[in-house]
Amino acid sequence: MKVHIELDLTPQEARELMGLDGMDQMQQLFIKSMSGEMTKEGYPFFDMFQNFVKQGQETLERYRKVVETTTTTTGSTKSGNGSEH
Structure with missing residues (x-):
């Protein structure tokens, strides 16, 4: 089963939703x-920006995995005719 959720949020609302x-x-x-x-003079801005x-x-990837894990079901939901629901 796949569930798609679409949220229409402002950037501020998205930050609040994620606890930010x-x-x-x-x-x-x-x-x-x-x-x-x-x-x-000589400040390595580019290197610092790359790290940032x-x-x-990495933070967004971890958040994506958390959301994916909490919204994914385990187990099979196949019906008797062999098609998935």
Whole structure:
């Protein structure tokens, strides 16, 4: 059995759904910090950004697996005529 759920959410609502509400303040602090660091000579912004993106991708993958695990059923649901429902 496959279940598809479609959510029509604003970015703020999606953050709240995933338990990430209050991220606006952290994002503003991050942007302020980065804008100051980027003006320093020789700052490895690109390397830092790659690590940041990689961590974000890993977090989303873990979240996807959790959602997939909680929405996947185990066992067979075949009927007597051999077709799946």
